[in-house]
Amino acid sequence: MKKGRIIVGALVALMVMVGTVLASSSETSGTVVWWGWTPGSPMNEQYIAQFNKVYPNIKVIWKQIAIADYDAAIRPALASGQGVDAFQVSAGSGNGGIHVYAGQAIDLTNAVKKALGDNYKDKLGKAAITTMTVNGQLKALGVGSVYAGNLWINQDLFNKYNVKVPTNLNEWITACKVFKEHGIIGFVQGAGQGPFDMDTFHAIADNVSPGTFTKATRGEVKWTNDSIVKALELWKGLFSNGIMQSGALGLQQYPEANNLFMSQKAAMVMMGSWYTSNCLPDTMKAAIGSASSTKQPFTMVPIDFPDIAGTGKTGSMFGDLDYATAVSASSKNIMAATTFAVWLGTSQQGQQMIANSLNVIPSLKSATQDWSKIKLVNPKKQNDAIKNYTKKAMNSGDNPRFADINADMNQAMIDVLAGVAAGTITPKDGAAQLEAAQGSRK
Amino acid sequence: MKNKTKNKTSRFTKINGLLWILPAFVFVVGIIYYSIFYTFNLSTLNWNGLDPIPIKVGISNYTKALFSDWIFWKAIKNTIVYFLITFLIQNFLGFIFAAILHTKVKLATLHKVLIFIPTILAPATMAPVFRLLFSPQGMLQNIFNTLHLGITVDWLANPNSALFILMIVAIWEFTGMSFILYYAAMSQIDKEMLEAAHLDGAGNFRTLLSIVLPNCKGTTVSLAMLGIIGALKTFDIPYLITTGGPYHATEFLGTYIYTQGIKQAHLGYAAAISVMLLILAICGAILINRVNKGDAK
Numbered sequence: 001m002k003k004g005r006i007i008v009g010a011l012v013a014l015m016v017m018v019g020t021v022l023a024s025s026s027e028t029s030g031t032v033v034w035w036g037w038t039p040g041s042p043m044n045e046q047y048i049a050q051f052n053k054v055y056p057n058i059k060v061i062w063k064q065i066a067i068a069d070y071d072a073a074i075r076p077a078l079a080s081g082q083g084v085d086a087f088q089v090s091a092g093s094g095n096g097g098i099h100v101y102a103g104q105a106i107d108l109t110n111a112v113k114k115a116l117g118d119n120y121k122d123k124l125g126k127a128a129i130t131t132m133t134v135n136g137q138l139k140a141l142g143v144g145s146v147y148a149g150n151l152w153i154n155q156d157l158f159n160k161y162n163v164k165v166p167t168n169l170n171e172w173i174t175a176c177k178v179f180k181e182h183g184i185i186g187f188v189q190g191a192g193q194g195p196f197d198m199d200t201f202h203a204i205a206d207n208v209s210p211g212t213f214t215k216a217t218r219g220e221v222k223w224t225n226d227s228i229v230k231a232l233e234l235w236k237g238l239f240s241n242g243i244m245q246s247g248a249l250g251l252q253q254y255p256e257a258n259n260l261f262m263s264q265k266a267a268m269v270m271m272g273s274w275y276t277s278n279c280l281p282d283t284m285k286a287a288i289g290s291a292s293s294t295k296q297p298f299t300m301v302p303i304d305f306p307d308i309a310g311t312g313k314t315g316s317m318f319g320d321l322d323y324a325t326a327v328s329a330s331s332k333n334i335m336a337a338t339t340f341a342v343w344l345g346t347s348q349q350g351q352q353m354i355a356n357s358l359n360v361i362p363s364l365k366s367a368t369q370d371w372s373k374i375k376l377v378n379p380k381k382q383n384d385a386i387k388n389y390t391k392k393a394m395n396s397g398d399n400p401r402f403a404d405i406n407a408d409m410n411q412a413m414i415d416v417l418a419g420v421a422a423g424t425i426t427p428k429d430g431a432a433q434l435e436a437a438q439g440s441r442k
Numbered sequence: 443m444k445n446k447t448k449n450k451t452s453r454f455t456k457i458n459g460l461l462w463i464l465p466a467f468v469f470v471v472g473i474i475y476y477s478i479f480y481t482f483n484l485s486t487l488n489w490n491g492l493d494p495i496p497i498k499v500g501i502s503n504y505t506k507a508l509f510s511d512w513i514f515w516k517a518i519k520n521t522i523v524y525f526l527i528t529f530l531i532q533n534f535l536g537f538i539f540a541a542i543l544h545t546k547v548k549l550a551t552l553h554k555v556l557i558f559i560p561t562i563l564a565p566a567t568m569a570p571v572f573r574l575l576f577s578p579q580g581m582l583q584n585i586f587n588t589l590h591l592g593i594t595v596d597w598l599a600n601p602n603s604a605l606f607i608l609m610i611v612a613i614w615e616f617t618g619m620s621f622i623l624y625y626a627a628m629s630q631i632d633k634e635m636l637e638a639a640h641l642d643g644a645g646n647f648r649t650l651l652s653i654v655l656p657n658c659k660g661t662t663v664s665l666a667m668l669g670i671i672g673a674l675k676t677f678d679i680p681y682l683i684t685t686g687g688p689y690h691a692t693e694f695l696g697t698y699i700y701t702q703g704i705k706q707a708h709l710g711y712a713a714a715i716s717v718m719l720l721i722l723a724i725c726g727a728i729l730i731n732r733v734n735k736g737d738a739k
Contacts, residue, residue, distance in 0.1 A: 068685075072704040075491055100707055103492055185579075192599070192687055247578035249688040250598030260579065407706045419689040422601045 030336030036088030141345030144360025147319030148272030190253030194414030232427030263293035412437030536620025569682030
């Protein structure tokens with residue numbers, strides 16, 4: 001009898017233990033450590049709060065790493081197999097490129113099929129699938145896309161100093177000159193941070209000859225093409241004609257150029273659609289505070305990149321998946337992490353929140369910005385501008401930002417743009433260097 | 443019988459002695475030499491650090507660096523220029539400060555502290571300050587604007603001046619180290635020797651040059667060795683202030699290893715450069731040691 005009680009007791013204890021272990025790694029409970037670089041506070045916390053309304057027993061811990069340090073931090077973390085459950089990856093060459101980290105991520109195909117059905121490909125943006133598929137496996141779930149190619153301007157400063165919004169090279173030079181006379185930086189760029197130089201250069205190249213940049217990245221056109229050389233000449237010109245602020249090559253886009261724009265010390269900046277979220281009062285207040293400024297939120301609007309080549313071909317935008325969520329294959333909370341990744345990338349609620357945050361264009365096609373719920377800093381002047389901008393970004397077509405550029409080509413382009421800007425190499429030699437780097441990819 | 447006991451004791455002492463060096467042996471062999479051999483093995487691979495099967499490439503990472511990578515040679519050139527200039531200036535200043543503070547200077551302790559403080563400040567803490575100081579929107583620019591000097595502080599953006607700005611930062615930071623070592627070395631000089639020099643009619647400058655400087659030779663050699671190794675290992679100052687740019691104007695072996703190994707995921711290539719860095723450091727130390735020994739003869 002006593003023996004029987006002991007056996008029953010042991011079995012109960014075993015069941016409790018097994019239950020506890022299973023519960024700690026189930027689809028609806030557990031702790032998920034989520035690594036990433038974007039969009040940053042307070043948005044990630046807001047995403048987690050929304051997620052917890054549906055999954056209150058999954059605790060998500062957001063671990064933010066600066067964009068420049070992401071690879072240095074995530075690689076050893078993944079190699080150690082500890083402390084990472086979900087992590088952000090990007091398409092192409094940038095930080096956290098999926099092709100580097102795919103081996104450490106699980107295949108999410110079945111999870112997304114379970115969430116959206118077998119026709120999931122019809123429900124998600126094409127880039128969310130194609131750029132995150134490695135060797136036939138869906139290694140991460142795209143959260144949203146970003147686009148670049150435009151400038152953001154501080155409309156209040158333009159109004160205050162009665163400056164015409166630039167549409168061509170001369171107007172741009174004049175605008176910068178007028179702002180300089182008033183002690184304001186006209187256009188600011190952290191040209192010491194390469195990826196943003198690539199955006200500006202891509203915009204110039206598309207202004208010279210739309211589509212040639214993309215063809216060159218795919219090896220369909222040589223980098224030594226006349227239009228690319230011309231684009232490099234125009235890029236160099238920005239540093240000598242008074243458009244780029246002095247010392248641009250010694251400046252980083254984040255935090256320095258961003259801070260100068262947010263503290264209203266600069267009137268124009270080259271940023272993409274991720275900057276749209278700064279049109280929301282709370283996000284802008286946080287950004288202004290981070291820039292150590294006490295000024296009030298201001299009216300910022302996107303404008304087309306000025307027609308500096310004089311071709312009349314302006315308004316080009318380029319973009320790709322900004323970030324996706326991968327689940328670490330060595331995670332002890334794979335199921336909970338998968339629940340989070342799937343919710344963020346495919347659920348109507350999660351993607352609607354992403355859409356309304358204006359940080360990225362959501363991957364789920366059915367989630368679009370709910371303008372009745374979005375309150376901008378200056379709705380009268382911003383609403384239409386932002387709506388048109390978002391629409392234009394989504395219709396930008398096959399013009400990827402980084403997806404076709406690998407890490408070596410990325411570095412070569414950063415080097416060439418810095419070298420040409422500094423006058424260390426000529427635009428022609430720079431184009432030849434890019435072609436050589438492209439050749440070594442084959 | 444006596445001999446046997448003696449042999450036993452000797453063997454026991456030997457084993458006992460070996461046990462004493464075991465922790466250091468394990469530490470040195472297990473961590474340092476293992477890491478060196480691991481890095482050497484890594485340098486023969488083409489690997490991103492995560493793929494399960496690395497590709498063996500033999501010595502091609504070395505030949506690539508030596509024969510077709512201009513950035514590697516730029517980093518070497520920058521290291522040499524950086525070492526020569528910072529070594530000369532910071533040791534000159536350190537020597538002069540040490541000599542002055544060996545005279546009867548008022549508030550000597552305060553001066554010593556002020557000279558040494560930059561050495562103990564972390565570069566990570568000071569880098570943003572220097573970025574701001576040498577920024578076109580920074581303090582130096584404001585001073586120039588106030589004085590209507592018409593100078594634009596865009597030195598960090600200029601490939602011709604960025605390296606010199608980093609040298610200024612390094613000199614500011616490490617002069618305190620030279621000072622403290624020279625100060626200690628000068629304290630060891632026999633006072634009678636200095637008095638004899640004065641009695642023989644040598645002035646202060648002559649005494650400094652002919653008596654004090656030769657007596658500090660050991661310190662100078664040590665500082666040269668530390669300087670070479672330090673220059674080869676330079677990472678924090680250029681990475682935090684210029685990130686190696688513009689256009690690799692401030693690239694050092696350390697920053698290049700980081701770029702290749704971490705940003706571009708070429709771990710094998712980064713390891714090959716690390717091995718070459720190690721060889722250069724050892725060669726530099728041997729060279730200075732030999733020069734020192736040659737002079738001593």
